[in-house]
Amino acid sequence: MKTVILFRHGKSDWSASYSLDHDRPVANRGIKAAKRMGLYLREIDNIPDQVISSTALRAHTTAQLAIESGGWNRELNLDRDLYGASPGTVMAVLGEQDDGYDTVCITGHEPTMSSFIYQYTDAGYLRFPTATMARIDFDINSWSALGSSRGSLRWLTRPKELD
Numbered sequence: 001m002k003t004v005i006l007f008r009h010g011k012s013d014w015s016a017s018y019s020l021d022h023d024r025p026v027a028n029r030g031i032k033a034a035k036r037m038g039l040y041l042r043e044i045d046n047i048p049d050q051v052i053s054s055t056a057l058r059a060h061t062t063a064q065l066a067i068e069s070g071g072w073n074r075e076l077n078l079d080r081d082l083y084g085a086s087p088g089t090v091m092a093v094l095g096e097q098d099d100g101y102d103t104v105c106i107t108g109h110e111p112t113m114s115s116f117i118y119q120y121t122d123a124g125y126l127r128f129p130t131a132t133m134a135r136i137d138f139d140i141n142s143w144s145a146l147g148s149s150r151g152s153l154r155w156l157t158r159p160k161e162l163d
Contacts, residue, residue, distance in 0.1 A: 002143060004094060004136045004151065005041070005048055005105040006113045007066070009059040010034040011130040018057075022083060026061045033131035033159035038066030040162055046135065047072045048105035050097060054082035056109070062131065063107040082108045087116040097143040104143075123153040131159045 010030025018024050026034065041047050047070065053063040055078045063076050081089050090106055097104055114128040121136055128134070136151035 001102070002138045002140050002146065003048075003103040004138070005046070005103060006116060006128075006134045006136070007037065007063065007105055007107040008110060008113050008128055008130055008132050009054070009056070009062040009107060010065070012058040022056050024056070024058050026058045026065075030058070030062065030130060031065060034062040034065035035069035036159050036162055037131055037133055037157075038068070038070030038072065040070075040133070040157065041066070042070040042072070046103070048074065048103040049101040050074070050077070050104045051107070052077045052079050052082065052093060052104065053107035054078075054085070054109060055080045056083050059083070059107050059109065063105070066107075082106065082112075084109070085112050087112060087119045090116055091120070091147055095143050095146050099142050099144075101143075117153060117156075121151045121153045123156075126153075126156055128156075129158055129160075133157050 010026045010033045012024045013027035016025050051074050053060040118125050134156040135154040138149050138151045
């Protein structure tokens, strides 16, 4: 079995000074939520083997905060293709992963996250607020087989549900 954890970036700071959307930072509320979600994965013993994030500042900051606060002891890998990605692009990134990784966390954006769940599971359309995580299990042994399979949504957790 291969598991995907989808992780939407934390609330961004719209009042910050930035020139491109790609460079928008995480707001204080988003920082707190990212740290809480990192701890949550540790608490439920679901630390990913691999963490891949969009290169957008708010996304990779969210992932790094979760890694640090949860003590995941994982490197953060950045993939520019995840910024503005379609669900198919996320599938392509996952399909390239080493089969030694059973759980991969993808940190990115909306509407990619909710669209991925809609397209590749039977869960239907779900709201995916900032810093939300979802776990999807795929009954496969190799990431390269991912494109032809459908997953099962095991859980979807919003940070406000943990406070």
